[in-house]
Amino acid sequence: MLFTDLPFLDRFAAARQAGFDAVEFLFPYAYDPDQLSERLHRHQLQLVLHNMPPGDWSAGDRGMACDPRRSDEFRVGVQQAIAFATELGVTRLHCMAGKLPGGLAPERAHETLVANLQYAADRCQEHGIRVLIEPINTYDIPGYFLNRSGQALDIIDACARSNVWLQYDIYHMQRMEGELANTIRACLPRIGHMQLADTPGRHEPGTGEINYPFLFQLLDELGYDGWIGCEYHPLAGTADGLGWLARQGAGG
Template sequence: MPKFAANLSMLFTEVDFLDRFKAAADAGFEGVEYLFPYDFEAAEIKKRLDDNKLTQVLHNLPAGDWGAGERGIACHPGRVDEFREGVDKAIEYATILGCRQVNCLTGIKPDSVSDEEAHKTVVENLRFAADKLKQAGILLVAEPVNTRDIPGFFLNRTEQAIALFDEVGSDNLKLQYDIYHMQIMEGNLAPTIEKHFERIAHVQLADNPGRHEPGTGEINYPFLFDHLDRLGYEGWIGCEYKPKTETNEGLGWMKGLK
């Protein structure tokens, strides 16, 4: 049976962020993930994790000015120093939180930057981050994101990600496979997961259309969960969806699996 982690950036948003840890535990989750921890003291988040017996599954590297629409800076040639400082900051937080993997959002390619220059910058940044994180005992993951929700996002298909990882050449870089994003970009979910199974370290979900909970759209999640079980997936599945109504009212899909 899959292990589900609540994405606190999208679930339980009816309460303040630090109160979402208890809300997730009360709803039956044993793990949590979210975009960023950096607006809070790491020790305070760690206390919420410990108080609620939760595992910190994942958070992202710093990704630029999120409020201004930035979605990562790994493909920005002029911001390599900022990216590297963000790696150090992520290691500091992840170490305190007991988080064993962090995600790199590669970002939206600036119009002034060529495809070749952006690609070279991403390779160098991922290589740097994978090495630094490996020294800290933390896995680096990166995810393709659909270009409907985030136009211009640099990394947007599975095969592109795998080729990029091969070029980076690190054994500390794996794929974060987001079912929702990949349904939009390429479909063919089960065969793709099987083909690249050994490269996948983390899975995220939402249904399509709407990015709501499983069972509200076109994706056959019971089949995919069974498929992941057959393949021997032992990682977490992050529930990164927008509840169609209120979070707890939309958890029937998960409770029905038990």
């Protein structure tokens, strides 16, 4: 979502030049793994995360893991994701739950999601990979099945797999439930990755209502030592907007 004025493969160099040590992106599947690996090694970047295949994105799919009619397709996607992850040194894969299919009871979607996550977790465990699930707000993706942090923790508990973790996106959870500080504090032992953007607008920290200096200080006090992905749309150019890192207390 950053450096979008550049072709995708050129964004790695831009990220390194801007001072980033690591990157993440949605999907690697349009590229040869060797292309991506070469960019990562050339610019000394770690790839922290990518998503499992989401289905037909252009047709509106946003994952399929809660859809019992697509479990076979989901399992093929898990193997594809693992193949890319092992080639690229990725130890976290985000599994998108998908939208609740029309006419499907939420209880059946929950059961399907748990079963599919158990399958993914078992396959990923063999490669030392964590499976992450992320609650996403239903304003940006109407009908998205997994949309609250408590729901995500219930699903993680039902999976009973040590490598299923919560991906906590501050922007999405501000829109869905607020109460950020207390929720982060309660969820932190099971958070495997975080992401950020401000709201309204989904721009960089400092452009909206979220008190990021307070949250960054809280994360330091709580001892969070994981990555935080910059999943926002820059208000202006990416490089011009990176001053927030210092102004909001997130370092240089």
